[in-house]
Amino acid sequence: MLHVIERRNFPASSVKLLASARSAGKTFKFRRQELAVHTLGVNSFEDIDLAFFSAGAAISLEYAPIAVQSGAIVIDNSSAHRMQAEVPLVVPEINGGDVAAHRGIIANPNCTTAIALMALYPLHRKFRVTRIFAASYQAVSGAGALAMEELRQQSKSMISGRAIEREVFPHQIAFNVIPQVDSFLDSGYTKEELKLQNEARRIMHLPSFKASVTCVRVPVFRAHCVAVNAEFQERVTLAEARQAISSFRGIELRDDPTDSIYPMPVNYAGEDVCAVGRLRIDSALENGLAFWVCGDQLLKGAALNAVQIAELL
C-alpha cells in the first residue's frame, strides 16, 4: 500500500503507520524517509483524514468506527463491512459513483472478486450477465507473506528430497493444489466462493446475479487467475466482447491463442492492469462467453483498488 501511494503520487501531506504493539518501532521506507510504526490505539486517528485498514475483520470492526468518530474516512480492505448496506463496496472503474454515499467507511472488495469483475463488468454492460461458473487459481500471496515463504521453503525441501513443514496452509502447497480458500459454509461452498457472488451483486448493482465458484490455491507466488463461463441475456459476439474489454479502463486483452498468448501469473505479478485471454463463445451456454482473467491480487485485488478509492475521495 505504501508503494502504491508513493508510486501514484497520492497527495498525502503526511503518512502515519499503525500496527499491533508487536510491530511498533519497525520502520518502512516511504518517499525517501524512514517511517516508524506506531501502536494502534483509540487515539491513533486524531488529525487523520483517510485511514487504510488492512489488518483483518476483527481489527476493522473494532477500530473503523473509532477512526470515523475521530473524523477519518476509512477504506477497509477486510471483509468486515463489505455486506453492510450503508457501506459502499467499490471498484472505482465499475461503481466509483457509489463512494459518494459513504457514511465514513468504504469497503474494498475481495481480491478474486475485484479481478473477475474487471473482466465481467464490461461484458455485462454490453450483454447483461445473468450467472457465471468460475474456478480460481489463487496465488499464495493472498494468504500473506508467511504463506509465500511457506511455498518457497516447501518447494526447496521437496526438490532436495527433505520432509516439508507446514504452518499457514491446511495441506502441502508446493507441487500441489488445495481446493479450499477460507472456511466452509453449510452449503458446501467456502466463504471465498460465496464472496464472488455476493460482492458482485453489490458492485454491479445486480441483486439477482448468480455465481457458482470453486476457489483453489495453487503454488504460484503472486497474481490470481479465474476461468469463467458467463451467461448473458443478450446475444453475444466475439467482436463486441473484445471491443467491450478493450475500451474499459484497467483491463486489457491479451488474447492470441495461435501464438500461445494469454495472461498468466508470470505476466501480471506486479502489474496494475488486469488481463483477459482465452475469450471464446461458450459451447454449453445459449448466450455465453468463456474467458480467463488474471490480475495481481496485491494490487487490483487489494492495495491499488484501495488507493484508487482514496483518489476518488
Added chain:
Amino acid sequence: MLHVIERRNFPASSVKLLASARSAGKTFKFRRQELAVHTLGVNSFEDIDLAFFSAGAAISLEYAPIAVQSGAIVIDNSSAHRMQAEVPLVVPEINGGDVAAHRGIIANPNCTTAIALMALYPLHRKFRVTRIFAASYQAVSGAGALAMEELRQQSKSMISGRAIEREVFPHQIAFNVIPQVDSFLDSGYTKEELKLQNEARRIMHLPSFKASVTCVRVPVFRAHCVAVNAEFQERVTLAEARQAISSFRGIELRDDPTDSIYPMPVNYAGEDVCAVGRLRIDSALENGLAFWVCGDQLLKGAALNAVQIAELL
C-alpha cells in the same frame, strides 16, 4: 504400463517391448527379469495377442493396422482412433460392454476425460447429465517425463534466483499456471478441452452432452484435478449423489470439508482409485451439482485404464 501389468498379475505369458531405434537395446525390469527394447517394425507383431500403443497418434495410425493384420488386438493410448465409429472408446467401469464390438482396435480415452467421467458417470446414471462446465488443474506428467524434469529444474532455478530454461512447455511452468493444454481450434477451445465433450459423448452414449472446459497446466508433478459444475435432467439431492459415487467401482468419496478433507494431487499420485470431494448442490444451476475430482492421469488416465481394457478382453 509395465508396472501396472506386473502389479495386477496380468496373465501375459511373455512381454515384448517395442520402441524407436533410438531406444533399442535399453532394458526395463519386469517380473524380476531385464526386458530389452526392440525396434518397432512391420514384422514386430507376429505371435503378439495384445499390443499396447503409447507412442503418439502418428505411430498409432501407421502401426495399429499392421498389428491388427498380424492378429493382435490393439489398445491405443493415443488420440488417433478415439473418434472413429468402429473403434470402441472405453472406460471399463462405464462402458466395458463396448469392448465386444471391436474390430481389432480399442481406444483408451484422454486422461482428463477418464478422470472426470469416473465422477460424472455415476451421477449421470442417477440424475441424467445434460451439460457441464469444467476447469482442469493438470499435472506436468501428462506432457511426459521431460516435462516433469522441466518443472523440477525450473523450480530449482527460481528458488536459487537463477534464470530458467524452457523446452517442453510454451511458457515457464514453475510457480505459474498455463491456460493451454494441446493446440488451439478455430472455436478458441483447445483440442484437449474439446476431447472432454466429444469423448464423453461416446463413452456415456450421450450424443447431446455438452461440456465447456478450460484446461490449465499447473506446477504439480502427478495427478490431475477438475472442478466441475454439472447440470442434470432430474432433481438432485446430496444424499443420493454421495450414494451414487460411493457405490461405483474405481472412485471414492473424500469429502469432509469441516476437517479440510478433499482430494488433492498429493493424495492420489500413484493411486488406482479416483476421488471426489467438495460435492455440493450447485448454487447457479436448476438441478446441479458442483464437485472436485482428482486422479492419477498416468494410471486411471492412461496405463491402468489400458490394462483394465486388456483384462476385459
